[in-house]
Amino acid sequence: LAHNDYTGAVRVGHTGCQGSEWVSESAIVCKESTGLLNSLSIILSLAVQFSSLSVVFTYNHPEIDSSTITNLPNQPSDPVTIFGANLATYQNTARVRLAGTSTQATTWYSDTSTRCRSSFGISGSHLIVFTTARASIGTLTNAVSYDAPSVHSLRRVNGPALGATRVSVAGFSFGRFDASPLLR
Numbered sequence: 655l656a657h658n659d660y661t662g663a664v665r666v667g668h669t670g671c672q673g674s675e676w677v678s679e680s681a682i683v684c685k686e687s688t689g690l691l692n693s694l695s696i697i698l699s700l701a702v703q704f705s706s707l708s709v710v711f712t713y714n715h716p717e718i719d720s721s722t723i724t725n726l727p728n729q730p731s732d733p734v735t736i737f738g739a740n741l742a743t744y745q746n747t748a749r750v751r752l753a754g755t756s757t758q759a760t761t762w763y764s765d766t767s768t769r770c771r772s773s774f775g776i777s778g779s780h781l782i783v784f785t786t787a788r789a790s791i792g793t794l795t796n797a798v799s800y801d802a803p804s805v806h807s808l809r810r811v812n813g814p815a816l817g818a819t820r821v822s823v824a825g826f827s828f829g830r831f832d833a834s835p836l837l838r
Contacts, residue, residue, distance in 0.1 A: 662700040663698070664697070664698050665697040665699075666686045666687070666689065666711050667689060667695065669686075669687045670687065671685055671687060672685045672686070688742070693709045693712060694709070695708045695709065713790070714739075716738060716742070716786065717740055718736060720797075721735065721736050724799065725800070726775060726800050726801070727800070727827070734757075734770055734772055736750060736769070736770065736782060736784060738784065738792060740765065741762065741765055741766060742762065742765065742786055748760055748784065750770040750782065750784055750785075751782070751785070752770070752775065752782055753775045753781070755773045755774070757770035757771055757773055758771040758773055768784065779796045779798075780796075780799060780800075781793050781794065781796075801827040802827060803825060803826070803827045803828050804826055807825070808824070809823075
């Protein structure tokens, strides 16, 4: 670097810092901008010269702490608010998956919360997965479940000992698709 302030510019990845300040012949301080990617390069431009270091800077991954609803009906329901940290500082086409299924809609609210509308699902304890447009991922295990199936009645309660009798089962929360149900 030089003895004079040539207003060196620094970029983290493809984004210029909010500001940079020449400190000495061997140091420039920069205030980095918001970001989402990991393994970014640092690029310094000073007058017409450039220098860079590859894969030296990362942003914190999203972290999911909790949600407003932990058990959902087997059909789309009221919105679910997801709470955490590092969920980005602007709407960045964030996506949420509940129980392995994309939500119907996701709305980013802040660095600590986002809201989504659940899709169809089946019982069991499942992950919440938050993904940013730049593939930073945050997860929370055993965070959400869907209503367990409930049997109310059988259409046929008696049959021959040889088997092969069709029995109709009635109830609710069997799911909106064939998830290979088993009857015993």
